[in-house]
Amino acid sequence: MRTILIPTDFSKNALHALQYAQELYKCERCCFFILHAYMDEVYGEYKTTSFEDLEERKRIKKEESEKKLDHLVGTILGNPPNPLHNFETIAVFDSLVDGINDFVNEMNIDMVIMGTKGETSDHKTTFGSYTIEVFKYLKCPVLAVPEGFEYRQPKVILFPTDYMLPYKRRELKLLGNLARKFKSEVHCLYFTDFDELSIRQMDNKKFLEGSLSDTYLSFGTTPVKNKAEGIMEYVEKNEVGMLVMVNSRHSFFEDMLYRSTVDLLGLKVGIPFLVMQNLNR
Known part of the structure; x- marks a missing residue:
């Protein structure tokens, strides 16, 4: 249960x-x-x-x-x-x-x-x-x-990541269960100006692929800019139904939400926002 x-x-x-x-x-x-x-x-x-x-x-x-x-x-x-x-x-x-x-x-x-x-x-x-x-x-x-959001199945789930975090299996299992249930596409989006990943990033990406092996995964990159604006542009262009990010100190998520208020960062999320943790439980 x-x-x-x-x-x-x-x-x-x-x-x-x-x-x-x-x-x-x-x-x-x-x-x-x-x-x-x-x-x-x-x-x-x-x-x-x-x-x-x-x-x-x-x-x-x-x-x-x-x-x-x-x-x-x-x-x-x-x-x-x-x-x-x-x-x-x-x-x-x-x-x-x-x-x-x-x-x-x-x-x-x-x-x-x-x-x-x-x-x-x-x-x-x-x-x-x-x-x-x-x-x-x-x-x-x-x-x-979000306030006033009308329920609909999330057919596209956006997962912005820099592949720097050691993902937790339990958290990825929850994401995988949601994606399988609704036959959702999980779009992994990496903001970068470089073509190659470090060894650490490649290991984390492989772990991500293995943990979500039975879901539809796509991997994309986009040039570094204002990350909040980049995410919102992607949400609008791809009819994203759910945004997923990982919370960790010194992480991409922290960059977006902890430096200042959400308003100053311009993050106006009009869809359900799932924040996963990489902390031990």
């Missing part, structure tokens, strides 16, 4: 991500864990309060969160419900990132699927600040679903 974690702040976009996850895995046995982290709601603007008042506020927020989670599950079960899917809810007194990370480690979650914006997000950016933090610090694949 596949295990999927869906963080929610009860916003429309979080609900949209949950509905997308149900469609993505509608033909597979899945357990969807729906998690709400309510620590920020407890502290809020109450910077000075007694211990007793704080404990009472925690109790109230926990009860409120559990009721909202139960109501949420009731609204998304479907009629008739999908017999392959079951749902569990979790309310945690923790920050969003820590709450997700702890649960991912405890339950060995396969993937986190979340909306790109929440109730308090800046609508001038593609990714909310919480989404960026989850991308950066989670040791688990994260699929971000």
